[in-house]
Amino acid sequence: MVHSGLVKELARECGFEISGIARAVPSPDSDRYSQWVARGMAGTMGYLTDRRAHVRSDPKLLLPAVKSIICVGALYNTRAPSPEGIGNRELGWISRYAWGDDYHDVLRSGLTTLATRLQAVEPFEFKICVDTAPLLERSYARDAGLGWIGKNTCLINQPLGSWFFLGEILTSLELEPDSPPPDRCGTCTRCIDACPTEAIVPSADDYALDARLCISYFTIESRDAIPEAQRTKIGPHIFGCDICQDVCPWNRKAPFSEEPHFQPSNFAPPLEKLAHLSGEEFRLLFSGSPVIRSKYAGFLGNVAIAMGNSGAAKFRDPLEKLAKSPDPTVAEHALWALGKLNKEG
Numbered sequence: 001m002v003h004s005g006l007v008k009e010l011a012r013e014c015g016f017e018i019s020g021i022a023r024a025v026p027s028p029d030s031d032r033y034s035q036w037v038a039r040g041m042a043g044t045m046g047y048l049t050d051r052r053a054h055v056r057s058d059p060k061l062l063l064p065a066v067k068s069i070i071c072v073g074a075l076y077n078t079r080a081p082s083p084e085g086i087g088n089r090e091l092g093w094i095s096r097y098a099w100g101d102d103y104h105d106v107l108r109s110g111l112t113t114l115a116t117r118l119q120a121v122e123p124f125e126f127k128i129c130v131d132t133a134p135l136l137e138r139s140y141a142r143d144a145g146l147g148w149i150g151k152n153t154c155l156i157n158q159p160l161g162s163w164f165f166l167g168e169i170l171t172s173l174e175l176e177p178d179s180p181p182p183d184r185c186g187t188c189t190r191c192i193d194a195c196p197t198e199a200i201v202p203s204a205d206d207y208a209l210d211a212r213l214c215i216s217y218f219t220i221e222s223r224d225a226i227p228e229a230q231r232t233k234i235g236p237h238i239f240g241c242d243i244c245q246d247v248c249p250w251n252r253k254a255p256f257s258e259e260p261h262f263q264p265s266n267f268a269p270p271l272e273k274l275a276h277l278s279g280e281e282f283r284l285l286f287s288g289s290p291v292i293r294s295k296y297a298g299f300l301g302n303v304a305i306a307m308g309n310s311g312a313a314k315f316r317d318p319l320e321k322l323a324k325s326p327d328p329t330v331a332e333h334a335l336w337a338l339g340k341l342n343k344e345g
């Protein structure tokens with residue numbers, strides 16, 4: 001018979017550093033989520049606000065027979081330096097989660113192995129979720145004892161920090177649930193103070209992330225031109241941002257992942273090289289990487305802004321070229337960057 005101890009033992013063997021069980025009932029965070037959507041904080045991310053927003057209210061809408069949610073976390077912290085450690089404004093900064101291979105395949109494969117091994121003990125219905133299914137996964141991970149949800153809205157595990165990918169197996173098995181750990185943010189406000197765009201805002205009972213102000217949203221999700229008032233604050237970020245996690249004291253002693261797929265390949269590429277990439281070269285360079293999500297034009301637009309923020313006069317030539325791009329957003333970002341470099345002399 002499958003029991004929660006066996007689930008955790010096998011989860012560990014399948015590559016997940018943390019795991020736990022949550023009851024498959026509607027999350028009390030559902031109302032908070034609806035309020036967040038109602039306040040417009042999801043920006044243009046339709047997949048968070050369309051009919052899938054309703055599916056998030058109850059895991060039974062994903063698997064009618066579900067009784068328990070097996071929540072797992074795979075550490076992706078690696079030994080590459082922090083942005084401050086690099087201190088070279090001619091390099092573009094990519095978010096830590098995207099330094100290696102796309103995590104979706106890695107997590108799905110580990111969860112499939114876990115489900116197969118559990119099924120060898122006892123058959124059950126299940127559905128694997130890795131980020132793409134409409135499920136309040138951080139809330140269930142917290143309920144499963146994996147960590148608390150910090151003011152930066154990340155799931156934080158007391159000994160291991162917040163550099164985790166999360167995944168779930170919704171299962172018809174009735175498993176002993178875990179309990180959520182206490183919130184250990186206390187009076188700390190480091191993430192709120194450090195966010196250059198002030199994206200962590202007060203909400204009714206806590207804090208919320210206003211995606212419309214988040215550097216990750218600007219550089220990955222949004223297909224619109226980045227608002228002019230935010231461009232300087234984006235600094236060298238060309239894909240995502242980790243500032244609110246880099247400053248979190250719970251990440252000071254975060255251990256490193258040895259998973260080969262998460263080891264860094266493109267963590268701080270030279271901006272000049274990126275500005276000259278053709279569409280085909282972009283796809284080849286970032287094949288199998290989450291960076292592909294920003295799409296070629298979006299990525300070039302981000303590179304242009306980072307060049308403008310670098311203060312390096314040598315970027316005028318590549319920016320002149322980008323300013324002639326047929327993509328209006330790339331051209332607009334490049335013109336802004338040229339203007340900034342010219343102003344700074």
Ligand code: SF4
Pocket residue numbers: 150151152153184185186188189190191192244247248249250
């Ligand atoms: Fe919580 Fe401080 Fe970490 Fe923010 S930086 S998530 S307030 S502990």
